Amino acid sequence: MEALIASQVFQRALLEGTIAALLCSLVGYFMVLRxxxxxGEALTDIGFAGATGGVLLGFGPLWGMLGLGLLAAVLLGNLGDRVKGRDIxxxxxxxxxxxxxxxxxxxxxxxxxxxAAGGVKLLFGSLLSVSDAVLWGSGVVAVVVLTVLAAVFRPLLFASIDGATARARGVSTRTLGVVFLLLLAAATAVSVQSMGVLLSSALLVGPAGAAFQWRRGPLATLGLAVALALAITWGGLVLAFAGPFDNAPVGFFICTLSALTYGISLLLGRRLTRVAPEEPAHSHHHHAADAEEGEDV
Amino acid sequence: MEDLFTYAFLRHALLAATSVALGASVVGYFLVGRGMTFAAHALPNIGFAGAMGAVVLGLPPFWGLLAFSGGAATVFSFLGKESRQRDQGIGIVMVFALGLGALFLSLYRGSTQRAYGILFGSLLGIDGAEAWGTLITSVAVVLVLLVLFRPLLFSTFDAEAARARGVPVRLLGWVFLLLTALMVARTVPVTGTLLVFTLLVGPAASTRLLTRRSWAGLLLAVVFAEVEVLAGLGLAIWLDTIPVGFFVTTVSFLVYLAVRWGVRRFPWKH
Structure with missing residues (x-):
């Protein structure tokens, strides 16, 4: 264990994984809530074009992903809040x-x-070969994302839980929606670097989705999402380095732990807890939206 | 141009491409109508894990694709209609499958070319048996969907009323998703995991903007799909260093943008 902690590869992976887990769980909470x-899934795939394009043009995957991701976020944000047709x-x-x-x-x-291996690495991640440049890039983006998130936290939470009331009280929900998508794009750009295009959802959807199953208040749910994301990432890293299966990739362990956490929360969360205060109003809103959505063909 | 068709690989590519365009656009028409865009994205990715698993075991990728996407389709049919809960469920199933995919990929000791073929497709490397198999699957899936057309439409449009009239809504939803899984399993080897989504959603998305009439819409989706795929294939043959997938997604995107712009610019009753 001591040798493991001393290992450079492990330290870098731990640091990068922690940054990605922190950003993804915080932003993922709002993603699931909204x-x-x-x-979010689309933004990770846009990261695929951004990263390959960035490498091609010579300014590296992170800046390519940020450039294309932020552009896409503005585009997506201007599609509006309506559910109908938005997914298309x-x-x-x-x-x-x-x-x-x-x-x-x-x-x-x-x-x-x-x-040719570069493409597969980009899709499935490479947490074990994190370079200094990647770590620095992630650190800088993380500081910016956390600062912006702290600045807009209260209005964003209000707008995400009850958009109609927030709008009536003068909160500009549309701008907040765009700001949130920009944060989502930045967080996915960081996590795609280490987790890969296809496995980034493990940290975005898994922890936040699991935390919501326990039906607590907003802050407790957010805290739980962060804690679960860190536990999943650290657990995955330790299993990959010291676990029983040699050569199994970190991504496999992180995805499996993420899915397990969600499954367990889904099974136990409802039984062991009372109904949450924030759920009813919001899910009612969504039932209405769904009814509208399925109205054709 | 006549000379081109004497090449067997081009005939096979043409047959496979037109076949998957037919099947995928018909399946996609219902998927989009049912608001299942995310499922259309997840199923091919989940299928990738199955294909890689089959390759590790030395089996043909098709069976792994079918097993994984069919299994996921079954889980999806239990997820309900509330969009937040459903999207989470789809996302988690996809995360789990892709984790397995990463594991299989690391267990596979062969060339990365094999994984590349599954991810990005190999339209120009399809053999005769596979091309005919694709045609047979597409025609079969389309025929079953035409038989189920009315009840499927009814249960999509108004699930409550359909249930009251004795339509087995949940069973129908499951059968539909299994047909989707079958079509995905056939399409992945041709177009690759990443681009199945374009064939499923692109034509249906453009169609939706033009008409809400069901039969006309279905036909229009097929026409869009065939035009997009053939244009993509033609461009790829003409400029032969750039992959087919890029052209198909680009043509599909441009058609969508043009229709979207056109409908706004020249509105008429539809």
Whole structure:
């Protein structure tokens, strides 16, 4: 165990994993609360195009992802709050960015001195080969995201729990929606670097989704989401380094722990707790939206 | 141009591409109508894990794809309609499957080319048997969906009323998702995991903006899909260093933008 803690690779992975877990769980809480899981998923896929494009143009994956991700966030934010048709617009942007990613990756593969493994690494993560540049980049983005989140925390929470009342009280929910998507894009850019495009949802949806099953107040739920994300990430890292299965990737352990945490919370959360104060009003709103959504074909 | 068709690989590519465009657009038309865009995105990714697992065990990827996407489809049919809870459920199933995918990928000792084929497709490397298999699956899926057309439409439009009239809404939803899983399993080897979503959602998305009439919409979705796929394939053959997938997604996106702009600019009753 001591040798493990002393290992450079482990220390870097732990630091990078902790930053990603912290950002993803905080932003993931609002993502689940605002029911924009699909937008979060789309932003990780947009990260695929951003990272490959950034490498191709020579300014590195993180800046490519931030550039394209923030642009997409503004675009998505201006689609408005309506549920009807929103998923389809998001889907079309997702689809196009996957196509762009495929183009950039193939252009990259045609350049001399590149190797094909880069694409798979980008999709499935590489927490064990975090460079100094990646750590610094993540640190800077994390400081910015946490500062902005702290600044807009109260109005964002209000607008996310009860948009209509917030709007009536003069909170500009539309601007907040865009700001939130920008934060989501920045958090996914950080986590895609280490967790990969396809596995980033493990830290975005898993901990926050699990925390909501326990039906506590907003702050307790948020705290639980962060705690679960850290436990999942650290647990995954320790299992990958010291666990019984040699060579199994960290991503596998983190995803499995994330799904297990959600499954256990889903089974036990409802039985062991009373009904939460924030749930009824919000879910009523969504039933109405769903009825509207399914109204055609 | 005539010379091109004498190449067997091009005939197979053409057959496979038109077949998946047919099947995927019909399935996608219902998926989009049922508000299941996220499921359309998750199923191919989940299928990837199955395909990789099958490859590790030395089986054909198709069976792994079918097992995983079929299993996920079954879980999805229990998730209910409330969008927040449902999207979380879909997201978690996908996370779990992709974790397994990462594990299988690390267990696989062969060339990365195999994983690349599953992720990005190999339209120009399809053999005759696979191309015909794709056609048969697509036609079968479309025929079953045409038989189920009315009850499926009814249960999508008004689940309560359909249930009251004795339509087995939940069973129907499950059968529909299994058909989707089958179509996804057939499409992944052709277009790759990442681009199945484009074929499922793109044509249906453009169609939705133009008409709400069910039969006309279905037909229009198929036409959009065929045009997009053939244009993509043609462009890829013409500029042969750039992958087909890029052209198909780009054409699909441009068609969507054009229709969206056109409908706003020249509104008419539909």
């Amino acid at each position: 029911a924009v899981t699909f937008a 617009d998001i889907g079309m942007i997702l689809s196009f960015s996957l196509g762009l990613g495929v183009l950039f990756l193939s252009l990259q593969a045609q350049m001399p001195g590149s190797h």
